[in-house]
Amino acid sequence: MNLKEILNASLARTKSRLAELQGKVEKNEVRSEELAAVKAEVEQLTKEIQTISEELAKLEEKEKEEDPAKKKDDDTEKKEDPATKENPNEKTELSEEQRSAISASIAAALSTKGHRANKETEIRSVFANYIVGNIDEKEARALGLVTGNGSVTIPDFLSKEIITYAQEENFLRRLGTGVKTKENIKYPVLVKKAEAQGHKNERTNNEMPETDIEFDEIELSPTEFDALATVTKKLLARTGLPIEQIVMDELKKAYVRKETQYMVNGDEANNINDGALAKKAVEFKTDEKNLYDALVKMKNTPVKEVRKKARWVLNTAALTKIETMKTDDGFPLLRPFNQAEGGIGYTLLGFPVEEEDAIDIPDSPDTPVFYFGDFSKFYIQDVIGSLEVQKLVELFSRTNRVGFRIWNLLDAQLIHSPFEVPVYKYVLKGQTTPGA
Numbered sequence: 001m002n003l004k005e006i007l008n009a010s011l012a013r014t015k016s017r018l019a020e021l022q023g024k025v026e027k028n029e030v031r032s033e034e035l036a037a038v039k040a041e042v043e044q045l046t047k048e049i050q051t052i053s054e055e056l057a058k059l060e061e062k063e064k065e066e067d068p069a070k071k072k073d074d075d076t077e078k079k080e081d082p083a084t085k086e087n088p089n090e091k092t093e094l095s096e097e098q099r100s101a102i103s104a105s106i107a108a109a110l111s112t113k114g115h116r117a118n119k120e121t122e123i124r125s126v127f128a129n130y131i132v133g134n135i136d137e138k139e140a141r142a143l144g145l146v147t148g149n150g151s152v153t154i155p156d157f158l159s160k161e162i163i164t165y166a167q168e169e170n171f172l173r174r175l176g177t178g179v180k181t182k183e184n185i186k187y188p189v190l191v192k193k194a195e196a197q198g199h200k201n202e203r204t205n206n207e208m209p210e211t212d213i214e215f216d217e218i219e220l221s222p223t224e225f226d227a228l229a230t231v232t233k234k235l236l237a238r239t240g241l242p243i244e245q246i247v248m249d250e251l252k253k254a255y256v257r258k259e260t261q262y263m264v265n266g267d268e269a270n271n272i273n274d275g276a277l278a279k280k281a282v283e284f285k286t287d288e289k290n291l292y293d294a295l296v297k298m299k300n301t302p303v304k305e306v307r308k309k310a311r312w313v314l315n316t317a318a319l320t321k322i323e324t325m326k327t328d329d330g331f332p333l334l335r336p337f338n339q340a341e342g343g344i345g346y347t348l349l350g351f352p353v354e355e356e357d358a359i360d361i362p363d364s365p366d367t368p369v370f371y372f373g374d375f376s377k378f379y380i381q382d383v384i385g386s387l388e389v390q391k392l393v394e395l396f397s398r399t400n401r402v403g404f405r406i407w408n409l410l411d412a413q414l415i416h417s418p419f420e421v422p423v424y425k426y427v428l429k430g431q432t433t434p435g436a
Contacts, residue, residue, distance in 0.1 A: 004059050011052045018045050123155050128247040133393040133402065154387040154406075158248070162387065165252040170260045171313065171356045172277065172412065176378035222383050222409040225262065225271070228392075229254035230401045247404065251389065255406050260358050263380070263412045267362070275413025277378060278359070281371060281425040291428070292325060292333065295370070298426055299349050302373055306422055309374040311352040315360050318368035321428065322348065361427065373423030377416050383409035 021038060024030050030038055123145070130140040130152060145152050154162070167173040229250040236243060258271075266273025273279075284301060288294040302310060314322075325333040334346045334353065346353040351372070361367045392403030416422045 004056065007052050007056050007059070011049065011056070014045050014048050014052070018042065018049075120155075120157050124158065124248075125243075127152065127155060127158065128243045130391070133391060134243075152389055152391075154389055159387045161248065162252050162255055163382070166256050166259060169256045170263065171354060171358065172260070172263045172375065172378050173380065175311075175375035176380050176412070177376050178380045178382065180382050180384050182384050222381055222386075222411040224407065225258070225410040226405055226407045227254040227258035228403060228405050230396055230403045233400045233402060236402065251404060251406055254404075255408075259410070262410075263378075264358050265362060273412065275411075275415070277371070277414055277423070278425070280414035280416070281373070281423040282421045284370075284372075284424040284426040286426075291321065292327075294426070295322075295349060298370065298372055298424060299351065301424055302422070303420055306374045306420065307351075309376060310372060311354065311375070312348050313354050313356050313359060313371040313375070315357055315365070315369045316355060317360075317366050318370050318428065319353075319355050321368045368428040370426040370428070371423055372426075373421070375423060377422035378412065378414045380412040381410065 021042060025038070126135070126140060126145060129135045130137070130145060140152065145155070163173075231246055231250050235246060261268055262271055262273050262276070264276060265278050266276025267278075284298045286294045286297055288297060299307075319334075322334055323332075327333055334348055336346060357365070359369050359371060361369060386407075386409040388407045390405040390407065392405055396403045414423060
């Protein structure tokens with residue numbers, strides 16, 4: 001038997017004993033003088049379940065093999081109470097409150113999820129207290145955090161929480177294709193099509209001509225990516241506010257702001273992204289002065305395969321521009337979506353519409369911007385286990401703030417072949433007639 005099988009067998013035996021105790025309590029087979037011994041046994045078994053569950057979690061998530069904690073022999077049930085020898089026929093029943101309390105303890109012990117949730121709550125608290133400087137690096141290591149050089153690796157479940165928040169707030173996380181790996185990924189891109197040959201005569205003396213097909217490759221190569229967040233010491237010192245929630249909220253907001261800017265525009269100094277949506281989406285050009293006609297042409301520009309999965313992404317200025325537009329038969333061009341979900345509230349020319357101010361032209365939020373296409377061709381690579389946080393207590397001490405620098409390895413690009421453009425961009429710069 002391997003380690004995992006041994007742990008699972010031990011866990012099954014321990015839970016079986018707890019279930020046995022639970023049955024005795026529910027059937028009122030535990031006497032009041034036995035209550036202390038039963039409680040002690042439940043506590044011991046609970047600790048064993050928690051230890052085994054943690055070891056199993058480490059094996060499954062980190063693929064590390066560690067020896068399980070040595071199970072202590074529990075012979076409490078074998079010891080006879082002196083009172084039992086003196087009065088073997090006397091039976092004192094438990095009160096309803098005592099029975100309920102011990103049953104609740106056993107039920108909680110049988111719940112593996114409960115142990116995991118408690119462990120995660122503990123790690124969350126330790127993580128937050130280390131970041132704001134309440135505990136030192138040695139203590140953080142002792143409590144299970146991976147630290148070094150003033151930085152701490154964000155625990156896996158907290159990392160997932162940050163990415164989940166990013167998926168909600170960053171539309172490219174939600175609509176794009178995410179990949180988690182530790183290696184660089186290369187995507188083949190067709191740059192020259194093959195041509196098939198047609199002929200009526202059999203190929204007896206005439207050989208099949210060669211046709212060229214050519215691919216290029218685009219590599220997702222993650223680069224360093226960081227964001228800075230600060231929290232006032234006054235806020236951290238206030239009672240009644242959970243420090244771990246304050247830290248996580250600020251980290252998530254700072255990370256998403258920086259990540260969204262990188263993916264959409266990618267033009268920030270020292271943080272250039274040549275594969276950003278604004279740079280790689282193909283500009284839609286038209287001489288149409290009528291906005292309705294221009295949007296119809298834009299809608300029909302992508303190939304049919306792209307249109308099947310396409311949607312509109314507009315900024316507020318573009319949404320305002322078309323809200324008053326009507327079709328030839330008098331109906332609003334922008335129609336309510338039957339079941340609004342996932343950021344979709346309307347349809348435009350039969351396709352879902354999402355409003356995102358992240359696509360605004362920098363320093364020109366009043367300029368209408370339209371994107372149309374299949375955003376699943378926007379690829380995002382996250383490097384597994386790369387999310388780290390560095391505490392910056394001294395740097396902001398003169399302004400009574402605590403800083404956090406969040407660091408990650410990330411790449412995000414719109415990848416496509418010139419023969420199948422997935423996303424088009426239309427920036428309304430001139431005075432275009434809005435009416436249909």
